[in-house]
Amino acid sequence: MPKYLLRRTLISIPVLAGISAVLFTILALAPGDPFEELATNPNVPAEVRMNLRAKFGLDDPLPVRYARWVVAMARGDWGFSFVSRVDVDTLILQRLPATLAVLGSALLLAILIAIPIGTYSALRPYSIFDQAATTLAFIGFSLPTFFTGLLFILLFSIHLDWLPFIYRADISATGWRWYWEHVRQAIMPVAVLGLFQAASMTRFMRAAVLDVVRLDYVNTARAKGLSEGTTLVKHVVRNALIPVVTLVALQIPNIFGGAIVTEQIFRVPGIGSLLIASILANDILYGWLDPRISYR
Amino acid sequence: MTARVASPTVAGKLAVAAAEPRSSLWRETSRRFRRHRLAMVGTVILLAMVVAVLAGPLAWRHPINEIDFKAKLKSPSWSHPLGTDDLGQDLLARMLYGGRISLAVGIAAMLIAISIGTAVGATSGYLGGAIDHTLMRITDMFLSLPGLPLLLLIVYLFRDALRKTLGPEVGVFILIVAVIGGLRWMPVARLVRAQFLSLREKEFVESARSLGASPLRQMVRHILPNSMGPVIVAATIDVAAAIIAESTLSFLGLGFPPDIPTWGRILFDAKDNLDFAPHWALFPGTAIFLTVLSINYIGDGLRDALDPRKVLGT
Numbered sequence: 001m002p003k004y005l006l007r008r009t010l011i012s013i014p015v016l017a018g019i020s021a022v023l024f025t026i027l028a029l030a031p032g033d034p035f036e037e038l039a040t041n042p043n044v045p046a047e048v049r050m051n052l053r054a055k056f057g058l059d060d061p062l063p064v065r066y067a068r069w070v071v072a073m074a075r076g077d078w079g080f081s082f083v084s085r086v087d088v089d090t091l092i093l094q095r096l097p098a099t100l101a102v103l104g105s106a107l108l109l110a111i112l113i114a115i116p117i118g119t120y121s122a123l124r125p126y127s128i129f130d131q132a133a134t135t136l137a138f139i140g141f142s143l144p145t146f147f148t149g150l151l152f153i154l155l156f157s158i159h160l161d162w163l164p165f166i167y168r169a170d171i172s173a174t175g176w177r178w179y180w181e182h183v184r185q186a187i188m189p190v191a192v193l194g195l196f197q198a199a200s201m202t203r204f205m206r207a208a209v210l211d212v213v214r215l216d217y218v219n220t221a222r223a224k225g226l227s228e229g230t231t232l233v234k235h236v237v238r239n240a241l242i243p244v245v246t247l248v249a250l251q252i253p254n255i256f257g258g259a260i261v262t263e264q265i266f267r268v269p270g271i272g273s274l275l276i277a278s279i280l281a282n283d284i285l286y287g288w289l290d291p292r293i294s295y296r
Numbered sequence: 297m298t299a300r301v302a303s304p305t306v307a308g309k310l311a312v313a314a315a316e317p318r319s320s321l322w323r324e325t326s327r328r329f330r331r332h333r334l335a336m337v338g339t340v341i342l343l344a345m346v347v348a349v350l351a352g353p354l355a356w357r358h359p360i361n362e363i364d365f366k367a368k369l370k371s372p373s374w375s376h377p378l379g380t381d382d383l384g385q386d387l388l389a390r391m392l393y394g395g396r397i398s399l400a401v402g403i404a405a406m407l408i409a410i411s412i413g414t415a416v417g418a419t420s421g422y423l424g425g426a427i428d429h430t431l432m433r434i435t436d437m438f439l440s441l442p443g444l445p446l447l448l449l450i451v452y453l454f455r456d457a458l459r460k461t462l463g464p465e466v467g468v469f470i471l472i473v474a475v476i477g478g479l480r481w482m483p484v485a486r487l488v489r490a491q492f493l494s495l496r497e498k499e500f501v502e503s504a505r506s507l508g509a510s511p512l513r514q515m516v517r518h519i520l521p522n523s524m525g526p527v528i529v530a531a532t533i534d535v536a537a538a539i540i541a542e543s544t545l546s547f548l549g550l551g552f553p554p555d556i557p558t559w560g561r562i563l564f565d566a567k568d569n570l571d572f573a574p575h576w577a578l579f580p581g582t583a584i585f586l587t588v589l590s591i592n593y594i595g596d597g598l599r600d601a602l603d604p605r606k607v608l609g610t
Contacts, residue, residue: 014433019440019441022437139589142588143585144581144584144585144588146547146563147563147584147585150581151581154570158570254444256444260448261547275445
């Protein structure tokens with residue numbers, strides 16, 4: 001096992017290098033200039049700008065800049081934001097907890113919905129329950145998260161006035177009230193993301209259980225007298241989960257994509273809204289990509 | 297001598313024999329597709345959408361950018377069947393126009409993704425060896441790129457440059473289509489490669505090879521047509537995914553400019569007026585949802601119809 005892990009890690013190094021090179025090249029080729037603001041400011045002489053460019057090494061050839069960037073990233077120096085004048089790692093660390101909390105709860109919700117429903121559907125294929133679940137799953141992954149988010153706001157915030165539609169990191173209440181407010185404001189973003197993931201996960205789970213449930217070892221387990229519940233949990237679901245886990249792991253980059261949209265709708269102060277804000281502020285944070293990559 | 301005389305008739309008989317099962321294969325496939333009730337409903341809805349979007353602007357001759365502050369944020373009525381937005385612009389006209397762009401983006405991005413994916417997968421699967429290995433590592437690398445963030449970044453960074461050179465509409469269209477297609481070809485490449493790996497060893501390919509068919513001919517004429525089933529299904533789903541991707545971009549304010557009202561863009565403009573003009577967001581959102589749902593059901597129907605294993609089951 002350790003040997004296998006080591007080999008997989010070594011294989012992933014060229015892939016990581018490739019991804020970072022692609023991203024770095026895109027950023028370098030882009031027409032935006034971090035010192036654009038200085039260029040349009042008449043009070044800043046051109047030499048000062050040139051000196052700044054030289055100081056940050058912006059005029060060096062691309063491979064040199066890439067090598068320097070990799071070394072700096074490895075040392076933990078992720079650069080600083082030109083807009084907020086804060087180190088990028090501090091900025092990302094500030095935003096990361098909100099994103100991870102929402103994403104984690106959404107994933108948990110998706111698992112809690114998908115595994116029982118997918119399993120039950122597969123045990124009674126083409127029953128009314130299965131058909132209802134399949135229809136709901138199709139609707140679920142055809143509804144884009146940005147539209148579900150707006151529908152939820154329309155229903156639960158505007159129409160029924162049950163839930164707040166803006167996520168706030170600075171809630172002034174204390175004690176139980178503080179926790180309650182946090183849970184309340186997280187319900188909609190988590191539900192939007194979680195239901196969307198649950199839809200496709202239910203389909204995976206159903207297919208995986210259908211593949212497993214007719215195999216001989218399941219009959220063997222029944223034949224040796226195991227109860228139906230034990231057979232199901234220990235033999236069927238456990239083995240069906242293997243392909244599901246792989247597919248879910250492969251989807252993690254997409255889940256981050258969904259997080260960008262939900263964070264934007266509900267104004268969750270997370271990584272996704274940081275990314276959008278940086279892009280719209282022409283403030284390219286050279287470090288924003290990294291948590292995503294090292295996550296894999 | 298006799299063989300030479302006989303051969304045309306034999307060939308003729310063979311051609312007749314070959315033509316018959318072929319047409320009935322397609323008939324069989326379409327019969328299976330038509331039996332998938334929801335796929336048929338999806339086809340009807342999608343066709344209705346396409347017709348509405350293509351012919352609608354001819355019938356509903358309301359300009360998409362006529363500003364009328366007296367009629368702003370109006371709910372649906374006879375003069376504005378889908379209501380108006382905050383500038384009093386007619387939403388039905390805007391939706392019909394935007395639908396053209398949304399559907400065109402979906403189809404064009406799908407074509408790009410399928411072309412790249414098929415080319416990479418076919419080369420990889422047919423040639424094998426070091427080329428296969430390199431191409432698959434590149435595919436893996438693209439698969440691990442963070443899709444939406446990268447899409448946002450590229451569109452943002454290169455939007456202005458392309459707008460200057462090709463004009464606002466064409467420039468943004470080409471950029472969005474190229475980037476969405478360029479980030480979605482990997483699953484197709486893997487599918488096609490897997491098909492090629494198994495098909496290139498089959499007898500019919502071997503016989504083509506022994507008759508002297510060039511590698512390109514073997515790939516295009518013999519292997520590719522036999523591996524199209526899963527590709528057609530993937531292509532259908534890709535149209536839906538590309539429509540969602542474009543709407544997401546527009547919804548985040550990084551897609552088409554405001555004077556080109558794609559469905560996602562209308563939703564983006566509507567989202568801050570939810571409390572007093574919900575119709576403004578509901579119509580484009582429902583349009584995206586219905587289109588994507590129909591396409592997904594069509595894909596499901598095609599999967600059932602094109603999968604030969606299904607014949608035994610049903």
